[in-house]
Each structure stands twice: as structure tokens, then as C-alpha cells.
Amino acid sequence: MSDLFVELTAPNGQKYTQPRGLFINNEFVKSKSGETITSINPSDESEIASVYAAGPEDVDLAVAAARKAFKSPEWRDIDTNARAELLYKFAQLIDENKELLATIETWDNGKPYSVSLADDLPDIVNTIKYYAGYANKIHGQVIDTSPLKLAYVVREPLGVCGQIIPWNYPLSMAGWKLGPALCTGNTVVLKAAEQTPLSILYLGNLVKEAGFPPGVINFINGEGRKAGAALASHPDVDKIAFTGSTATGKEVMKMAALNMKNITLETGGKSPLVVFDDADLDQAVKWSHLGIMYNQGQVCSATSRVLVQEGIYDKFVAAFKDQVSTGSVVGDPFKDDTYQGPQVSKAQFERVLSYIESGKSEGATLVAGGEPHKNAGGKGFFISPTIFTNVTDSMKIYREEVFGPFVVISSFKTEEEAVRRANDTTYGLGAAVFTENITKAHRVARDIEAGMVWINSSNDCDSRIPFGGVKQSGIGRELGEAGLEAYTNRKAIHVNLGNRL
Secondary structure (H helix, E strand, O other), rough: OOOOOOEEOOOOOEEEEEEEEEEEOEEEEEOOOOOEEEOOOOOOOOEEEEEEEEEEEEEHHHHHHHHHHOOHHHHOOOOOHHHHHHHHHHHHHHHHOHHHHHHHHHHHHHHHHHHHHHHHHHHHHHHHHHHHHHHHOOOOEEEEEEEEEEEEEEEEEEOOEEEEOOOOHHHHHHHHHHHHHHHHOOEEEEEEOOOOOHHHHHHHHHHHHOOOOOEEEEEEEEEEEHHHHHHHHHHOOOOOEOOOOOHHHHHHHHHHOOOOOOOEEEEEOOOOEOOOOOOHHHHHHHHHHHHHHHHHHHOOOOOOOOEEEHHHHHHHHHHHHHHHHHHHHHHOOHHHHEEEOOOHHHHHHHHHHHHHHHHHHOOOEEEEOOEEOOOOOOOOOOEEEEEEEEEOOOOOHOOOOOOEEEEEEEEEOHHHHHHHHHHHHOOOEEEEEOOHHHHHHHHHHHOOOEEEEEEEOOOOOOOOOOEEEHHEEOOOOOOOOOOHHHOOOEEEEEEOOOOOO
16 A cells, blocks of 8 residues: 555544545645654554645645636636535535544544534534535625616635644534635635644545545645645735634734735634523533533633622532533543543643643632543543632633633622623633523623623534634634635626716
């Protein structure tokens, strides 16, 4: 077998052929430098496979392939019904391979297999299908001015789109970006996160099988400072879409400015969850648990700051602690009863532990967790679900994004205080409000500075509804009809019907 592929057997017994090469122009190829990145199983710290890592030369090749495809009649002039069929076929193939893709995702990322299969795979399938339905519905507009003039607007694709996805939801985030870009006629160079490249590279097989013309979709992986920087700064890339940390998003924004690329940024968060004393306590506790402990807390919109009205504060903390002890089963992500797998990498594992030490040193009360959780083999990047109470607004653990199974719980007196403290952050991605008073719920939802607000739930997400933040949580929106705006230009055409100077 070529060294562009390797035969693997996953921990659940699944055997398959893993591509190792970069997927450029519908072919898997070696990196020009020959450099590789080794993917690590975060559950036991063993090596899964090494894959070729892109450098600037490889990015040049991928961008050139995408540019050629964008100008090719085979893609540029394709009937929009045919474009929709390609996307539907792609979604169908992903669905047909969902067990294998879920296996790869869990092995490479550490999230429970049940989550990969039941949540992440339906998400990418549904998102691709959703945008397939839009492929033949990208409409222009005629604007009535006077009998002497015809004015109309057409929506055109941007061109070559660079897309950089994170490691917490590789397949889901690929779907969020590929769907709107492709249905509007763009071509794509998508960079996988260096920690989790395997599922994205495997998608290359399905891109080719679906029948996309060469160069329309290209997948590369590699270090952010090499491949990511080369893509974000590339002069022949027309748009960059990025999901990741706020710090990296700012760097991407600077690099995109070199040729004034169109940008979409979905960055960090420190989302508040506000529980009023008239809330359904059981529901508030269950949703609060999901809002921070789901996906090992590695969720950009995780409701990691819980503000509870003082009258029910003690009851809430006790009930939340019980929910964590019974509902956050930590362990082998391939076991059916596992709720929480390992953090994605050693670096992320150590980052969360450093925040635990910070919370202790600043005087917050550690209610639960606060240490590594080792499985039977003594390996893996597992962290016990961690709860801090008696947290003040100035503490580092209250203000900074931890990105782990780590929650801070604080009390408040009045609605005005809750809103003020919820908004006292540089972030503005999501927020949740729990109350049985629907008038208050709507009022608070409007007052909170966030791109999304959940009432009596947390982290509810749907491919039909816009996703994105305000302040330093990002620029632009993904998903829904709003997601299309990021991938088209509106061109105005003025026609003189006889008005002479």
C-alpha cells in the first residue's frame, strides 16, 4: 500500500484505511517538505497515525487548484440543480459512513462515541442537506427606480474560500463552513486542526465519490503558525472563515487584512447562565450541567459562568453537585455509559489544570473535582468535572475562557445585577436565562449582550438558525440563511433605458 494510506484498527474494533496525504485537486498527495504530524489518542496517549503536514508551498498548490476550479466552466457554469445534487450526494455518503466517521472522530478527539454518532454526524449531514436546498434558491433583486432605468442586483460567489476549523467539533465545523460556501458556487481550501486531522482527511474519499470536480474542495492539515498563517495571508484567497480562540482570531484578522479578505470569525466565549429564584430548579440544574460539561466543556458557547439568585443559591449548588456526580461519568469514550471523555490534548489538559490552581490561589471554594481523573491504565488526558463557588467577578476563573469541564457559580440579588454582571465580559457569544416568568425572560434576553440567548435551555443549536457572537466573540454569522451572506457578493447593475445627458 502507498505511504499515502495506512491500515488502522480503532479501539472499538473498526478496521479501515486512513488517508495520510493532503487532499488537493481530488487526490491525496505528500507535503512538499515531507513533514508529518502525529495524531495522538487522548484516551491513552498512544500514537494513532502520522499524516502529512502542509507548509506554505502546499497551501499555494491547494489555493491554485481551488482558483482553477472556480474559473472552470465545470463548476462555474454548473446548473444550480446539479450543484444541489452534488451536495445531497455528499451528505448521503457521509450518512452512509457515519459509524466509521464517528469512530475516527472519537478516537482522534476523545469525545464519547455516542456523542459523535448521535450529535456530530447528524449535524454535518443536516447542515450539508440544508445548504443543498439553498443551492437553487440564491436570488437576486430588481429595484424599481424610474421608467428610464433598470436596476438589478445579482449575488455572486466570492471565489476561493480559506476555512480554518477547530479541534472540538471537526466534522460539525467542516459542515458549517463547506455547506454555505459550496452552495453559493465558491471553491474551498479547508485546514483541519493539527490535533484532529483524521476525520477531515477521510472526507476527501467522499468528496471524490460524490463527484465534485477536482479542486472544488481541498483539505489540508498542519500547524496553525505554518499552514493556517499561509492560508489566512494568501493573496489569492478571497475569504477566510475561522473558528477558534479569540487570540488566534485576532491574528487571522490581521493576516486577512493584507489583501482585505472577507472574514467570518467565531471565537471565544465566557457565556453566562442566569437562574432566577422562580425557575424550575430541576430543569435549570440539568441544562446547566449540559451547558458546561457536554463535550468535556470544550464548547465555545459553553455556559461556564452560572449566576444564581441568592434565594435558591445553596439549593442549586447542592443539586448541581449531585447532577455532576451522577451524570458526568468519566472514562473510555467508546463505552456506552461514558458522558465525559478526555481533553483533546496534553496542552489542553494542562491548561485546565492551571486554571484549577488559579481558582484555589484566588480564594474560590472548590466544591467538586479539581484534579486529573485517571482511567484504569493510568493514562489519558482526563479531568474530573470541576465546580468552584464563592467566585468574585475579578477572579481569573470568572473572566477567562477555560475550555474544559470547569464551572464557576456565583450568586446575585436583583435582575439588574444579574444583567450587569452577565454583560461584564469582553465576550458575547451565548447566554442562558432560567425563569418561569416569560415576560422577565424576554426582557432579560433582550438586555443581555450576546449573539444567542437560550430561555430555559442551554446551547440549543440548529442548522436553520444563525450562530455567532458580538464583542470579542466574533464577526459575522454561520448557519441559517444568514450564513449565506458571508459567501456572496451583491453586485448592482444599472441599465440606462434611454435617459440621455
